[in-house]
Amino acid sequence: MQNAKDSFYMALRTRLTTVNPERTILLRGAVRPGILVEEAEAPFSQFPNDVFVLRWLGLAIDMDLASTMTSEQCEVVYQTCGTQSFGGLDRGRALSAMDEELMAMIQPFYTAKLNYVTTPPSEMLTQVFWDEPVFSPIVTQRDQLSRSATVLVYSYQEQAE
Amino acid sequence: MTATWFSAPAPVTRRVRAFFAPVNRAAQTPILFDPSEQGQFNLDAPPAPWIDLGWVQDFVRKAASKSSPLMTGIPAAPLEQVRETLEAQVSLQFLSWTKLTMGLATGSQHMNVLVPTSGTTPAADGAQAAAAVTPQSGSTSTSIPMATSDAAKFAAGAIIAVDVDYTGQTGYVGTPVAGTYVRQALTDVDYVRRITFNVALVSQATATGLTLAAPLPGGAPAAGAKVQAVAGFVDREGGSFYQEWSALFVMEGSQGERIVFHYPRLQTMTGAEEAISSLNQKNQSGQSRVLLKGLFLALPVTDPLDGERVVCYRSFLPAANALV
Numbered sequence: 001m002q003n004a005k006d007s008f009y010m011a012l013r014t015r016l017t018t019v020n021p022e023r024t025i026l027l028r029g030a031v032r033p034g035i036l037v038e039e040a041e042a043p044f045s046q047f048p049n050d051v052f053v054l055r056w057l058g059l060a061i062d063m064d065l066a067s068t069m070t071s072e073q074c075e076v077v078y079q080t081c082g083t084q085s086f087g088g089l090d091r092g093r094a095l096s097a098m099d100e101e102l103m104a105m106i107q108p109f110y111t112a113k114l115n116y117v118t119t120p121p122s123e124m125l126t127q128v129f130w131d132e133p134v135f136s137p138i139v140t141q142r143d144q145l146s147r148s149a150t151v152l153v154y155s156y157q158e159q160a161e
Numbered sequence: 162m163t164a165t166w167f168s169a170p171a172p173v174t175r176r177v178r179a180f181f182a183p184v185n186r187a188a189q190t191p192i193l194f195d196p197s198e199q200g201q202f203n204l205d206a207p208p209a210p211w212i213d214l215g216w217v218q219d220f221v222r223k224a225a226s227k228s229s230p231l232m233t234g235i236p237a238a239p240l241e242q243v244r245e246t247l248e249a250q251v252s253l254q255f256l257s258w259t260k261l262t263m264g265l266a267t268g269s270q271h272m273n274v275l276v277p278t279s280g281t282t283p284a285a286d287g288a289q290a291a292a293a294v295t296p297q298s299g300s301t302s303t304s305i306p307m308a309t310s311d312a313a314k315f316a317a318g319a320i321i322a323v324d325v326d327y328t329g330q331t332g333y334v335g336t337p338v339a340g341t342y343v344r345q346a347l348t349d350v351d352y353v354r355r356i357t358f359n360v361a362l363v364s365q366a367t368a369t370g371l372t373l374a375a376p377l378p379g380g381a382p383a384a385g386a387k388v389q390a391v392a393g394f395v396d397r398e399g400g401s402f403y404q405e406w407s408a409l410f411v412m413e414g415s416q417g418e419r420i421v422f423h424y425p426r427l428q429t430m431t432g433a434e435e436a437i438s439s440l441n442q443k444n445q446s447g448q449s450r451v452l453l454k455g456l457f458l459a460l461p462v463t464d465p466l467d468g469e470r471v472v473c474y475r476s477f478l479p480a481a482n483a484l485v
Contacts, residue, residue: 020477065171066169110415125166126482127415127417131175154173154415156416
C-alpha cells in the first residue's frame, strides 16, 4: 500500500513541475515542487499557503479478487491568501488557479507503481489508478480561502509487497 | 526472488470510446479491425478510416441470438444445441452533437441545412441553397484552395459541405460515405451536399482558400466536388434509408489492458431520440444535458477464417505481466 501512496504522490509532484513549475516550497532547506505529504513531514501548526498537502485518510480492501485491491482515500488540501502585490484581492483567482492545477495534475487517472524504497526506484508490475476528485466547498477564514479535494486511489497488492 | 507476473482481476475501466467507419454500401464492404496490428492504437489518433466519436455512456451490448436444444430419445433429452437465430444489439448515448453522432443516432438519412439564397420559398429541409463554389485544384482533406471571389463567400467559423453535384443518379449517393439511397431521380442539384457526411468547420479563410479545423471525413474532395456553406443539420422521423457503419468500442483497463468490441456492420434501429440528463441531481428541473440515444442492430458478416457467420468480435489485449 505504501508503494501506491508514494507512486500517487510522486506522479502528482512530477506533473506539477510541468503544470506550474513556479509553484514551489522551501522545506527543510530545499526548494521543492509545491506539494507534500502531511504524514511525511514534521507536524504543522497550520498548513502552508499556496501548496498542495496530501492527507491519507480512509482505507478499504477487497480480498476476493485474484489480486487484493486496496482503495485509499486521499484528501488534497490547499489554501491561499492571494498575493501581497494585490493586497490579497486576488485570493479567489489564486484558489481557482490551484483548482485548475489539481485537475491537470490528476490526469491521466493512472500511473505506474514504483517502489521508492530502492535506489533508484524500481518499477513494479501494476498501475495505480484513481477516480475524479470530489471538490469540497470553499472555506473562508478572514483573508484565507481553502478547499480540499478527495480522491480514491486504487491499487493491487503484488507478490513482493 | 523477483516477481515477474501478477494475477489480474477483472478489468476496471472508466468509460467507453466509440469509433465508426463507413461501410461501402454499394459493394457491401464493411471496415475490418485487426487486433493484432491495430489493437494498441492511440485512441486520439485512430487508424484510417476510423473516425473518433469520443466517449459514450450507457454502452450496453445485448446478445439476442437464440439457441435451442436438439432433443432425442425417450424421454427426450438434449443431444446438442443448435443456433436458431443470430442477432445482437448495441445501445449507447453520445456525449456530443456532431454531424456524425447525429447521423448515427438517426433512423434515416441525416441532412445538412445549406445556407439559402435570398428570397427563396421556405422548406422543411432548408430552402434553395446559395450557389455552390468550385474549389481550385490541389485540395486536400484540410485545405481547399479557391478563387479570391469565391473564398470571400466564406468566413472563419463557417461550416461547409463538400461533395459533387446531384445529376440524376440513383442508388447510394454521397462521396465517399453513402448518405442515403435514391430510388428515383430528383431535381435538386445540391441534394448530394445536403446528405453528405463530408462536412467540416472552417478555421481560417483567406483570399486563396479555406483551412479546415478537422479533416473532411471523406478525405480530399472528389473530382467535381463543390463547396457550400451549412447553417445546421436536420433529420426526419420516417423515411426508408438505414444508416450502416462499422463500429469499434474500446474500453481501456486500469492496468493497460484493453477490450475492443468490433461490429463490422451496425444499422440504426430507431428514429431520432434524446435522453435528458440533469446537470444537478438535486435540481431535476434545472439545467439538463441533451444526449443523443443510439440503438443499433448488428448485421452478420462471414468470417473468411472459417466461414462462420458472426456479428461481433470481442478482443482482449491483456495488461503487461498479467497472468492469462
